[in-house]
Amino acid sequence: MTTDESVRLRPVQPGDLPRMYDLQLDPESNRMAVTIPRTREAFDSHWAKILTGPGITAWVVLVGEELVGTISCFPMDGQDHVGYWIDRAYWGMGIASKALHLLLLEVTKRPLVAAAASFGARASRARNSSSALSPGGSMRRLAASASPARFSVASPAS
Numbered sequence: 001m002t003t004d005e006s007v008r009l010r011p012v013q014p015g016d017l018p019r020m021y022d023l024q025l026d027p028e029s030n031r032m033a034v035t036i037p038r039t040r041e042a043f044d045s046h047w048a049k050i051l052t053g054p055g056i057t058a059w060v061v062l063v064g065e066e067l068v069g070t071i072s073c074f075p076m077d078g079q080d081h082v083g084y085w086i087d088r089a090y091w092g093m094g095i096a097s098k099a100l101h102l103l104l105l106e107v108t109k110r111p112l113v114a115a116a117a118s119f120g121a122r123a124s125r126a127r128n129s130s131s132a133l134s135p136g137g138s139m140r141r142l143a144a145s146a147s148p149a150r151f152s153v154a155s156p157a158s
Contacts, residue, residue: 012058
């Protein structure tokens with residue numbers, strides 16, 4: 001188990017890419033996220049664009065000094081999106097929620113759109129009611145029946 005204080009973000013560095021590549025190969029994570037892992041060549045090309053591209057902010061998620069995932073903010077289809085990937089060994093510990101909370105403190109633009117994979121009704125209620133999802137704004141579900149679900153973080157009312 002981890003404590004909130006041990007979760008932190010830092011910008012992605014080129015030396016992080018081998019660990020990040022390995023994370024995205026996990027079959028269960030890909031099933032849940034409805035994704036297909038990239039080949040090494042495609043992964044390296046994708047991250048070369050991210051690390052040099054404007055408008056994309058990418059961090060690694062650390063627990064202590066261990067890299068356990070990534071979280072990013074990026075433009076897509078005319079909207080700013082948030083995406084994250086957490087090592088399956090760290091699921092269920094609140095790390096993704098804490099990472100999202102930290103990202104929302106850093107990224108001030110709103111609205112942000114995020115997709116959340118389904119874990120079942122109980123976990124979805126807990127995830128959706130988490131305070132980490134709404135600092136500086138409110139969370140609004142965009143597609144009632146979408147899997148994964150899409151949410152938008154809006155600015156708070158004045």
